[in-house]
Amino acid sequence: MVANLRVESIIKERKNNLCATMQDIGIKYGVSRERVRQILCRAGLPTKKWVQMYQCNQCGKEMRRKGVFCSRQCEHQYHSVTLVCRNCKKEFARRASLTRWSLRYGRKEDKDWFCSNKCKGEYHHTTLVCDYCEKTFQRPNSQIRHWIHHFCSAKCMTDYYRLHPKCFRRKKK
Numbered sequence: 001m002v003a004n005l006r007v008e009s010i011i012k013e014r015k016n017n018l019c020a021t022m023q024d025i026g027i028k029y030g031v032s033r034e035r036v037r038q039i040l041c042r043a044g045l046p047t048k049k050w051v052q053m054y055q056c057n058q059c060g061k062e063m064r065r066k067g068v069f070c071s072r073q074c075e076h077q078y079h080s081v082t083l084v085c086r087n088c089k090k091e092f093a094r095r096a097s098l099t100r101w102s103l104r105y106g107r108k109e110d111k112d113w114f115c116s117n118k119c120k121g122e123y124h125h126t127t128l129v130c131d132y133c134e135k136t137f138q139r140p141n142s143q144i145r146h147w148i149h150h151f152c153s154a155k156c157m158t159d160y161y162r163l164h165p166k167c168f169r170r171k172k173k
């Protein structure tokens with residue numbers, strides 16, 4: 001093989017097979033690894049074994065292993081949406097699929113976003129009348145049991161049950 005022709009073949013080989021190592025090419029064309037490196041350098045071709053890089057769909061980080069996300073965390077972030085809690089105004093992440101689901105099929109009250117059940121309970125209040133002192137007061141809906149008496153305070157509750165020891169349930173009106 002004429003030297004020039006060999007150089008051309010090596011260059012062609014490199015362009016066609018970016019994954020080949022210098023050694024692989026050298027063996028194939030009967031030249032040293034170093035010689036292959038020189039030829040490729042002169043031709044402006046990469047001399048290192050070329051590795052396919054992938055990009056994380058969420059943070060854009062390059063990664064060697066094939067995949068859509070670099071980490072589980074990125075995957076979660078990608079599939080979640082940032083919502084603002086109606087009660088505490090904090091931002092929080094929620095699975096996008098869950099959000100879509102409740103937008104479509106959820107109960108009406110679920111369409112206000114809350115970071116936690118606690119916030120949800122605090123946001124939905126009802127005004128009640130104390131069964132002992134008859135003052136009005138607010139209570140989170142989640143804490144209201146309609147079949148028992150409502151008291152504005154623990155003191156009202158104790159005082160009431162002192163007067164009506166066995167009357168735990170509300171009388172039906």
Ligand SMILES: [Zn+2]
Pocket residue numbers: 056057058059060061069070071074
């Ligand atoms: Zn990532």
Ligand SMILES: [Zn+2]
Pocket residue numbers: 085086087088089090114115116119
């Ligand atoms: Zn909240």
Ligand SMILES: [Zn+2]
Pocket residue numbers: 130131132133134135151152153156
């Ligand atoms: Zn009271």
